[in-house]
Amino acid sequence: MDEEPERAKRWEGGYERTWEVLKEDESGSLKATVEQILYQSRRKRVTQSHAQVRLGMMRHLYVVIDCSRSMEDQDLKPNRLTSTLKLMEGFVDEYFDQNPISQVGIIITKNKRAEKLTELAGNPKKHTAALKKAVDTSCVGEPSLYNSLSLSIQTLKHMPGHTSREILIILSSLTTCDPANIYELIKMLKSLKVRVSVIGLSAEVRVCTVLTRETGGSYHVILDESHFKELLMLHVKPPPASFSSECSLIRMGFPQHTVASLSDQDVKPSFSMSHLDSSSVPALSLGGYFCPQCHAKYTELPVECKVCGLTLVSAPHLARSFHHLFPLQVFIESPVEDFLENRFCQACQGQLKDKNVFACPSCRSVFCVECDLFIHESLHCCPCCIHSRSAT
Amino acid sequence: MLFSLTEDELNLLVIVVDVNPIWWGQQGQREPQFTLSKCLDAVMVMGNAHMAMTRTNKLAVIASHCQDSHFLYPSKSWKSGDSGGDEASSSRDGKYELLSVANNLIAEEIRSIMAKTEVTGNSTDTLLAGSLAKALCYIHRFSKELEVGQEMKSRILVIKAADDCALQYMNFMNVIFAAQKQNILIDACVLDSDSGLLQQACDITGGLYLKIPQKVALAQYLLWVFLPDSEQRSQLVLPPPAHVDYRAACFCHRNLIEIGYVCSVCLSIFCNFSPICTTCETAFKIQLPQMVKPKKKKLKQAA
Numbered sequence: 252m253d254e255e256p257e258r259a260k261r262w263e264g265g266y267e268r269t270w271e272v273l274k275e276d277e278s279g280s281l282k283a284t285v286e287q288i289l290y291q292s293r294r295k296r297v298t299q300s301h302a303q304v305r306l307g308m309m310r311h312l313y314v315v316i317d318c319s320r321s322m323e324d325q326d327l328k329p330n331r332l333t334s335t336l337k338l339m340e341g342f343v344d345e346y347f348d349q350n351p352i353s354q355v356g357i358i359i360t361k362n363k364r365a366e367k368l369t370e371l372a373g374n375p376k377k378h379t380a381a382l383k384k385a386v387d388t389s390c391v392g393e394p395s396l397y398n399s400l401s402l403s404i405q406t407l408k409h410m411p412g413h414t415s416r417e418i419l420i421i422l423s424s425l426t427t428c429d430p431a432n433i434y435e436l437i438k439m440l441k442s443l444k445v446r447v448s449v450i451g452l453s454a455e456v457r458v459c460t461v462l463t464r465e466t467g468g469s470y471h472v473i474l475d476e477s478h479f480k481e482l483l484m485l486h487v488k489p490p491p492a493s494f495s496s497e498c499s500l501i502r503m504g505f506p507q508h509t510v511a512s513l514s515d516q517d518v519k520p521s522f523s524m525s526h527l528d529s530s531s532v533p534a535l536s537l538g539g540y541f542c543p544q545c546h547a548k549y550t551e552l553p554v555e556c557k558v559c560g561l562t563l564v565s566a567p568h569l570a571r572s573f574h575h576l577f578p579l580q581v582f583i584e585s586p587v588e589d590f591l592e593n594r595f596c597q598a599c600q601g602q603l604k605d606k607n608v609f610a611c612p613s614c615r616s617v618f619c620v621e622c623d624l625f626i627h628e629s630l631h632c633c634p635c636c637i638h639s640r641s642a643t
Numbered sequence: 644m645l646f647s648l649t650e651d652e653l654n655l656l657v658i659v660v661d662v663n664p665i666w667w668g669q670q671g672q673r674e675p676q677f678t679l680s681k682c683l684d685a686v687m688v689m690g691n692a693h694m695a696m697t698r699t700n701k702l703a704v705i706a707s708h709c710q711d712s713h714f715l716y717p718s719k720s721w722k723s724g725d726s727g728g729d730e731a732s733s734s735r736d737g738k739y740e741l742l743s744v745a746n747n748l749i750a751e752e753i754r755s756i757m758a759k760t761e762v763t764g765n766s767t768d769t770l771l772a773g774s775l776a777k778a779l780c781y782i783h784r785f786s787k788e789l790e791v792g793q794e795m796k797s798r799i800l801v802i803k804a805a806d807d808c809a810l811q812y813m814n815f816m817n818v819i820f821a822a823q824k825q826n827i828l829i830d831a832c833v834l835d836s837d838s839g840l841l842q843q844a845c846d847i848t849g850g851l852y853l854k855i856p857q858k859v860a861l862a863q864y865l866l867w868v869f870l871p872d873s874e875q876r877s878q879l880v881l882p883p884p885a886h887v888d889y890r891a892a893c894f895c896h897r898n899l900i901e902i903g904y905v906c907s908v909c910l911s912i913f914c915n916f917s918p919i920c921t922t923c924e925t926a927f928k929i930q931l932p933q934m935v936k937p938k939k940k941k942l943k944q945a946a
Contacts (some may be wrong), residue, residue, distance in 0.1 A: 502902065
C-alpha cells in the first residue's frame with residue numbers, strides 16, 4: 252500500500268551502547284564530555300539554515316490540541332494538558348515574534364468532535380488569553396483527527412495562494428474516531444497544498460506517519476518536556492515554500508500612529524474597531540492607528556481592517572522577517588592557538604578562554620563561543636561587518 | 644519598590660557616544676563653548692552619578708567612530724586592584740576611587756583613539772548599529788557571568804551627534820529587535836538633528852527619546868531624564884514620547900507611502916503595481932477583473 256520502505260525501528264537494530272560515548276578524563280570526572288555534548292547540540296541548531304531557499308513568510312497555521320482522556324496522564328508535570336498549554340503560550344509569543352504578518356488559530360478536539368478555540372488571527376493576546384482559560388477544560392472521550400482536519404480545511408481553503416497553509420497537530424491519544432475514510436481526506440489535503448505536521452506525545456501512530464508523509468510535514472514523538480519544547484520551536488521558523496505556491500503583490504496599508512492628548516485642539520475620541528465586538532464595554536480613546544483607506548481606528552497592529560479589508564502593518568513588522576531572507580553566514584571554527592596576538596573577543600571584549608574561536612568569513616574578526624551563539628540566534632548580523640558602509 | 648535595597652539586582656548602563664570627528668570639528672567651529680571634551684565631561688558626570696547611586700551599578704562607555712567602535716571603559720588592559728593603576732587613581736580630591744579611575748581611563752582612551760584613528764573619507768554620518776551590536780554582546784556576556792540569585796537589568800544610552808546613515812536600516816532593525824527580546828531599553832539623547840531610526844528604537848524597546856534644545860546643558864538633561872531607571876521613571880514627570888513615523892519607504896523612489904504593494908517572497912515594498920519584483924525578480928500573477936455574467940432580464944421587451 253505505501254511506496255516508501257519503512258525505516259528500521261529501534262528495536263530491530265543492534266544494541267546501542269550509549270555509555271561508550273562518555274569518557275572520563277584523568278581525574279575521573281565526566282564534566283568535559285558532558286560539556287562537549289551540550290556544546291555540540293547547541294552548534295547543531297546554529298548551523299542548520301535554509302540558505303537560498305524561498306521561504307513562506309505569510310503563514311496561516313492551525314494548531315490542533317488533543318483534549319482527550321489521555322491528556323490527563325501525569326507523565327508531563329502536572330498533567331499533559333497543562334504542560335501543553337503552557338508550552339503553547341510560549342510558542343504563540345515566539346511565533347508572532349518571528350512571523351509578524353502571519354496568523355494562528357487553535358482547535359481542540361475531544362469527545363469525537365472538534366471545535367475552534369480561537370479563530371485565525373494575527374494578535375497574540377487573544378490566543379494567550381484563550382489558552383489560559385482552556386486549562387480548566389475537562390479531558391474526556393477520544394479525539395477525532397478527521398473532524399479537526401476538516402474543520403481547519405473549511406477556513407484554510409479560502410486563503411490566498413501566496414500564503415502557506417499549515418496544520419500542526421499535538422496528539423497524545425493512540426486512537427482516533429473518524430466518521431469517514433481519512434485517506435480520502437489526506438488526498439484532499441494534498442490537493443489543497445496544506446502541510447500537516449504532528450507532534451506525538453505517546454508513540455508513533457501509523458495514520459499520522461502517512462498523513463505527514465503525504466502532505467510534506469514532519470512527524471516527531473517527544474521524549475520529555477524539554478524535547479517537546481524543542482520540537483514546538485522547530486515550527487516557529489518559516490518553512491521552505493512549496494514549489495507551487497503563487498507569488499503575488501499584496502496590497503497593504505501603513506497607518507500612522509496618532510498620539511493625542513486632551514489639550515490638543517481638534518482631538519475627537521473614537522471607538523476602536525477591534526474592540527466593538529468584545530463583551531467588555533468598548534472604550535473611547537483618543538489616539539490610535541487610522542486605516543489610510545477608510546479611516547477606521549485600531550489600537551494595535553498588525554490587523555486586517557474590518558471595514559475595507561486592507562491589511563494594516565507597520566514597517567518594523569516587515570523588517571522583523573528580513574533576517575530570514577538574508578541569513579547570516581556560519582562562522583568558521585578554529586582552535587584558539589591560531590589567534591595568539593589578540594586574546595579578546597571583538598564583540599564582548601572578554602578574554603578568549605574556550606578551546607575554539609569563531610571567525611567571520613568576511614571581516615575575519617574573532618568571537619568567542621557565547622557571542623557566536625548570541626549573534627546567530629538573536630542579533631543576525633556580524634558586529635564588525637556592519638561597521639563598514641556597504642549598503643545591505 | 645522604588646529603590647532596590649537588596650544587593651541582588653545589578654543595573655548595567657552602557658553609554659554609546661558618537662565621536663564622529665568631522666561633525667565634532669565642525670561643531671567646534673560653530674559653537675566653541677560646546678566641544679567634544681565638554682560632551683565627554685557631561686558623560687563622565689553621568690557615569691559617576693550612575694555608579695554612585697548603588698554599589699551594584701555597573702557602567703560601560705563605547706565611543707562610536709567612523710569605521711569602528713572602541714570601548715572607553717572598562718578597558719581591556721585594566722583590572723580592578725591592579726597596582727599599576729595606583730598612580731592614576733590616587734585621587735587628589737578624595738573622590739571615591741572607582742569614579743576617579745573611570746574618569747581617568749575614559750579621558751586617556753578617548754585621547755588615544757582620536758589621535759590614532761585615521762579618518763578616511765568625509766562622511767558626516769554615524770554608524771550606530773555596530774556600536775549597539777557590540778553593546779548588546781557585552782551585556783549578554785555580563786548576564787552569563789552573573790552569580791546564582793543575581794538579576795540584571797540593563798539599558799543603553801545613545802548620545803548622537805551626526806546624522807543617520809540610511810544604508811544601515813536593516814542592521815539597525817535587527818539590533819533593535821534583539822534588544823527588545825532581551826528587555827534592554829534604548830534611550831536616545833540627540834544633539835543636532837532628529838533621527839527616525841533612534842525614534843523607532845526608543846519606541847520599540849520602551850526607552851526615552853529627547854532632542855536637546857541647548858547643547859551646553861547636556862549634563863543637566865542627562866541627569867534629569869536619563870539617570871533614573873525604568874521602574875523609577877513611572878513616578879517622574881518626563882518629556883512626552885515623540886511621535887514616531889512608522890510609514891514605510893517604497894523601494895523604487897524612497898518616498899514614504901501609506902498604502903503600498905508588498906512582494907510576498909522578499910517583502911519589498913512598492914508604491915505602484917508592477918508585474919515583476921525588482922528585488923527578487925519573481926513574476927507576479929496579475930489579478931484580472933472578474934467576468935461578470937450578464938443578468939438575464941426577466942421583463943419581456945415591449946413589443
